[in-house]
Amino acid sequence: MKIRIGIIALFLCVLMMLSACGISFTNDIGGQNALFIGITDTKVDALGDVPEFDDEPYVIINDNQPDFTESDMVTKSYERYSQLDSLGRCGVTMACIGIDIMPTEERGSIGQVKPTGWHTVKYDNVDGKYLYNRCHLIGYQLTGENANVKNLITGTRYLNLEGMLPFENLIADYVKETENHVIYRVTPIFEGDNLLASGVQMEAKSVEDNGEGICFNVYAYNAQPDIVIDYATGESQLAEKSNFFDNDSTDTVEYILNTSSKKFHSSDCGAVANIKEQNKQTSDKTRDELLKQGYEPCKQCNP
Amino acid sequence: MKIIICLDDKNGMLFAARRQSRDSALCERVIGLSKGSRLYMNEYSAKLFSDYSDQIYVDSDFLSKAPETVSCFVENTDISPFIYQIKNVIIYRWNRVYPSDVKLDTQSLLKNKTPQCVTDFVGSSHNKITEEIYIL
Numbered sequence: 001m002k003i004r005i006g007i008i009a010l011f012l013c014v015l016m017m018l019s020a021c022g023i024s025f026t027n028d029i030g031g032q033n034a035l036f037i038g039i040t041d042t043k044v045d046a047l048g049d050v051p052e053f054d055d056e057p058y059v060i061i062n063d064n065q066p067d068f069t070e071s072d073m074v075t076k077s078y079e080r081y082s083q084l085d086s087l088g089r090c091g092v093t094m095a096c097i098g099i100d101i102m103p104t105e106e107r108g109s110i111g112q113v114k115p116t117g118w119h120t121v122k123y124d125n126v127d128g129k130y131l132y133n134r135c136h137l138i139g140y141q142l143t144g145e146n147a148n149v150k151n152l153i154t155g156t157r158y159l160n161l162e163g164m165l166p167f168e169n170l171i172a173d174y175v176k177e178t179e180n181h182v183i184y185r186v187t188p189i190f191e192g193d194n195l196l197a198s199g200v201q202m203e204a205k206s207v208e209d210n211g212e213g214i215c216f217n218v219y220a221y222n223a224q225p226d227i228v229i230d231y232a233t234g235e236s237q238l239a240e241k242s243n244f245f246d247n248d249s250t251d252t253v254e255y256i257l258n259t260s261s262k263k264f265h266s267s268d269c270g271a272v273a274n275i276k277e278q279n280k281q282t283s284d285k286t287r288d289e290l291l292k293q294g295y296e297p298c299k300q301c302n303p
Numbered sequence: 304m305k306i307i308i309c310l311d312d313k314n315g316m317l318f319a320a321r322r323q324s325r326d327s328a329l330c331e332r333v334i335g336l337s338k339g340s341r342l343y344m345n346e347y348s349a350k351l352f353s354d355y356s357d358q359i360y361v362d363s364d365f366l367s368k369a370p371e372t373v374s375c376f377v378e379n380t381d382i383s384p385f386i387y388q389i390k391n392v393i394i395y396r397w398n399r400v401y402p403s404d405v406k407l408d409t410q411s412l413l414k415n416k417t418p419q420c421v422t423d424f425v426g427s428s429h430n431k432i433t434e435e436i437y438i439l
Contacts, residue, residue, distance in 0.1 A: 041404050058402075060319075064319045165400065166400045166401050166402045167401075167402055169399050169400060169401055170318070170323065170324070170401045170402060173324045173325075173397075173399065173401075173428055173429065174324070174325075176428035177324070177325050177326060177327070177427060177428035178325075212321070213321065214321070215319060215321070216318070216319055216402070218402075
């Protein structure tokens, strides 16, 4: 079940007044902080509860606790890759990341690999223009796997940069600094016979300190804001833009607010269905008024 | 009070109640900067400075107990209640993006001030760490 933990607007205002400043932290930091503000990450109990993409690169699974067994927690570095399935798709990859298997050279060319669902397609609104990257399941900086077809999927630029890279950086820098080991598993999620993965589950836990340094379990979406993707084939197109501003009635448009994520949507946005009832509000305020209140427009419907 | 904080490219501080990164060269530099007085911090941060146990002061309520002239290394403690006592801020930037669920609102803290001094240095495991010194 999708769980969003937020602070209601009134309580937020009171906290802001009491704080006498704008320094703000989000989320619980061990109960020590007196001021909470903003958005907490979306959390779900299990992979099957992951909601539709709503302009956040990842969601937290099982309170960030990975599903490793005790026997998984070893201190000898290794990397394992699944055989491609009958459709040529990658499977689960798992590694014990250690300093001894990290690369010492720059990455080579991987352009010869064409993972399932691959299309060379460019959009002006995508960072670097190209919608798809060849995404390493286990990042090159962790194990130095270059053009291994069992480790490369077709992934959006957004998945690569916003969904996966920050977590790979987290592990890489921890291992380099401590020379400890991190158990890391990346599972691409394909629905049915789709050639393009819907996303990837990433689980990691540091071994020598039993997760004190690194411990996470997340699902990163293989999606791109403002682009509609057909996951069966990998084909894509620009999302239709809202035309709310093409007439003079902007001040009478109703928006749907997510009071938890602080995003506002057009009333016909598909993401509205994923908003929990207690976080959903209808507003007749103007776009500018909502922006001033700290709300951000949904990148999917772009109200 | 001088506050010392580490941030990533998105002003993130923590993820899943854990620091985003660490670097022993940074710790050595921070200890060097606070020479002559103990560096204040809580138990969580003290593990990073185990080689300098005689040069740190560890207390869960270290921000309340810090004299005006000392430096405080802050990782997971809200500094909002101490805003008017903070005279200097040193930010160490990892020059990397990590996941974060706790961020620092630098705009409200620094009030659009520009750093008095910016210095890049090589960390023990980071190619480039940037030190920014602000006087408020």
